[in-house]
Amino acid sequence: MSRSAASLTALRAKLLTLGPCAAVSGTLVQTGSPIVDARLGGGLARAALHELFADDGDYAGAAAGFALMLGLRARAGKPIIWVREDKGERGSGRLYGPGLVELGVDPADMFLVTGRDAAMVLRAGADSVGCGAVGAVVIETWGNAPALNLTASRLLALAAARSGVLTLVLRLGADPVPSAAATRWRIKAAPSSALVMAPAASAPGKPAFDINLLRHRGGIAGFEARVEWDRDRRSFSDAAGPGAALPGGVPAIAAGRTVADIGRRAA
Amino acid sequence: MFLPLLPAERLRISGGAPPELPYALVENVRGGIRLAAVDARALALGIVPGLTLADARARVPELATIAHDTAADAALLDWLADACDRYSPSVANDPPQGLVLDITGCAHPYGNEAGLLDDLARRLQRHGLTARLACAATPDGALALARYGGGHIRALPVAALRVDEETHLSLRRAGLKTIGDVAARPRPPLAARFGAILPTLLAQLLGEVDIRIVPRRRLPAVAVEARFAEPVARTDYVLDVIDRLVGEAADELGKRGNGGRRFEVALFRSDGHVARLRVATGAPARDPAILARLFRERIDALADPLDPGFGYDLVRLAVPVIEPMAIPQLQLDGGAVTDSELAALIDRLSTRLGRNRVRRLHAGDSHIPEQAALELAIGEAGPPVPWLACEPGEPPLRPLHLFDPPQRIEVMAEVPDGPPRRFRWRRIQHDVTRHEGPERIAAEWWRRSDGKGLTRDYYRVEDARGRRFWLFRHGLYGTEKANPDWYLHGLFA
Incomplete structure (x- = not known):
């Protein structure tokens, strides 16, 4: 009994090295936040699919901002393609050029693509991911998009592994379902730290996020962290305050379980 | 080409005409009902257009009448003009009942001019249209x-x-x-x-x-065509022909050192219907493989698939817009290849999704927030305005997302011009913990005829859970508006 369990674990470990997550050991995108990078073992895999979950409406702005910032760090001089559904515009408004500039993105480096429904968005997204001349692709879907199933996400992940394009799937108002994503995050906005200048002490400060790693294909344990975006350095930094990253504070998924979990999902 | 009985024959083709009786199309002219057009039978009985209906009925009591529809006649004339594209690329309407074709140098596929006229007359006759050609x-x-x-x-x-x-x-x-x-x-x-x-x-x-x-x-600057002796009904074969035409057009463009920005395939069906497929590229292009792929994408994206009917007898590829295009030089690091790869991707997306579904952001020349950014389709140039640079060290002052139009919210704020304390958006209560403002943005009174317009007071606010919003009060309390409304205009990251 225990021998078969051991061989099963070994087989699963072998499967992991064969799948698209073999590319996880490729180049990494550093977030710039020392704590997060240390926990991730250097950063996020570039040639991989990452899922960002957020409650729609409430945290749509924060999650989109986080995706944009990751894309900006990964893009290496290449453009970012943002693919979204028409209903995204009703949900959170249109992407606004001056706001992109305020986050450190040159709007000339962005292509906005809209699709009528999730299927159209996924097809356009898959095409963009397959193109090596693209720096990062953000695919934004609203609600539990049934089109974004395990097959679709695996196709995206394989295309990303081939082309080396950072692929971020922004899932607003969706519940996590099995997918081929290398990492899965839940993003929330966090209260910003006060500005240093005295007269504006009560003003909202730099964008701050509470990020929660829900799952990592490489077996890294989940954690929570609070990060801040520094536009001038185009980098994340650790933010102080309640709920900031506590080393080992939140054992979201035990390390031993993760492999089994991945094995089950991959099956 | 003059079509003397176009309105009456349109009715007969569409099946709206009485089968046995002479009939006329009538319209109200200056308070009286007059005949606008008549059919051949009524004409033989001496009824001519321009008569009042009463006079006509006195001569031919059994005359049937139908309302005159100039829009439908114009549509039929347009359809005919489209179908006549097969003879010459230069066709003009002469409404209400005429068409002019410039057949200079176009008659050789039919032998001579008389051959072309014969072909045209035969096709019109097949449609039941009487035409006088000259x-x-x-x-x-x-x-x-x-x-x-x-x-x-x-x-x-x-x-x-x-x-x-x-x-x-x-x-x-x-x-x-x-x-x-x-x-x-x-x-x-x-x-x-x-x-x-x-x-x-x-x-x-x-x-x-x-x-x-x-x-x-x-x-078109460049046009190539393929004529078939017998109509072709197989879509696969038509696709192959399109590929071949694309290759010919690419050769022609290459000789001239040009690339095309727009491409149009016209499929002429033997019954006169013309299907047109248009493809636009973001940069001048003449690579046959890319163009052929774009046309296949276009055909895939059609809402209703191509219907060959009784078959196509002419396929023409036209390149209406061309631009100079240098031969791409490969860089050692593969730079030029990457650029063309991206251009090919963008062209493919805009061909499949539609041109205005792939856009870029351009700065707008206005201080009104919703006009400070424009979303334009690829290839459209925005105004030459730079984006406003932001101060180092400042937090973002403009939101990442903007609602258009702004969303109405209920706000609890101090009067007359205090910051918002609490607001309700999408049925959720938000308690404001941090705020900055007001940033006062006046309306563009110099563009308005009445010289007025409500001032907006913008606030950046953050609620207890860290969500950041951009709100504004529409109108100055007391002076511009008694009880100003509040709107949510954007979401910060």
Whole structure:
């Protein structure tokens, strides 16, 4: 009994090295936040699919901002393609050029693509991911998009592994379902730290996020962290305050379980 | 080409005409019902357009009447003009019942001009349309010959000059009955008596000045076509033909050192229907593989698939817009290849999704937030305005997402101009913990006729859970508005 369990674990470990997550050991995108990078073992895999979950409406702005910032760090001089559904515009408004500039993105480096429904968005997204001349692709879907199933996400992940394009799937108002994503995050906005200048002490400060790693294909344990975006350095930094990253504070998924979990999902 | 019975025959084709009776199309003219058009049977009974309905009924009591529909006639004429593209790329409408084709250098596939006219007459006859065709050196001459019949322009009545009613009457009173009579007179007295336009019209009719028609479609810079002896109904074969045409067009563009920005394939069905597939590229292109792929994408994206019907007998590829295009030079690091790869991706996306679904952001020349950014389709140039740079160390002052239009919210704020304390958006209560403002943005009063417009007071706010919003009060309390409304305009990251 225990021998078969051991061989099963070994087989699963072998499967992991064969799948698209073999590319996880490729180049990494550093977030710039020392704590997060240390926990991730250097950063996020570039040639991989990452899922960002957020409650729609409430945290749509924060999650989109986080995706944009990751894309900006990964893009290496290449453009970012943002693919979204028409209903995204009703949900959170249109992407606004001056706001992109305020986050450190040159709007000339962005292509906005809209699709009528999730299927159209996924097809356009898959095409963009397959193109090596693209720096990062953000695919934004609203609600539990049934089109974004395990097959679709695996196709995206394989295309990303081939082309080396950072692929971020922004899932607003969706519940996590099995997918081929290398990492899965839940993003929330966090209260910003006060500005240093005295007269504006009560003003909202730099964008701050509470990020929660829900799952990592490489077996890294989940954690929570609070990060801040520094536009001038185009980098994340650790933010102080309640709920900031506590080393080992939140054992979201035990390390031993993760492999089994991945094995089950991959099956 | 003149179609004397177009309205009546349109009805017969569409099945709206009574099968047995003579009929007329009537319209209300100056308070009376008059005949606008009649069919051949009514014409044989002496009923002519322009009669009042009462007069016509007195002569032919069983005359059936149907309402006149000029829009449908114009649509049929447009359809015919489209179908006539097969003869010449230069086709013009002469509403309500005429078409002009410039067939200079277009007659060789039919042997000569008479062969082309025969082919055209046969096709029109198959559709049940009566047409009078004529060839002449000028479009005006051809139209006049087609309309009034006869072998020579000089023998035509003066009505062929298309002058107004009054001049026509005075010409006839002067004893000038035919074009030949008018042409025999010296021109200056004619101009003095009947208006300066008359010699010009005369010259156009007689071919003394060389005029060109204004075609409905811009003449393409490059056009290649494939004609089939028998109509082809297999879509696969048509796709192969398109690929071949793309290759020919690419060769032609390559010889000229140009690339195309727009490409159009016209599939002429043997029954006259024309299907058009258009493809636009973001940068000049002439790579046959890429273009062929774009056309396949376009065909895949069609809402209703191509219907070959009885088959296509002519396929034409036109390149209406061309631009100079240098031969791409490969860089050692593969730079040029990457650029073209991206351009190919963007073209593919805009071909499949539609041109305005792939956009870029351009700065707008306005301080009004919603006009400070424009989303334009690829290839459209925005105004030459730079984006406003932001101060180092400042938090973002503009939101990542903007609602258009702004969303109305309920706000609890101090009067007259205090910051918001609490607001309700999408049925959720938000307690404001941090705020900055107001940033006062005035309306563009100099563009408004009344010189007014409500001032907006913008606040950046953050709620207890860290969500950041951009709110504004629409109107200054008391001076501009008694009870100003609040709106949520954007979401910060």
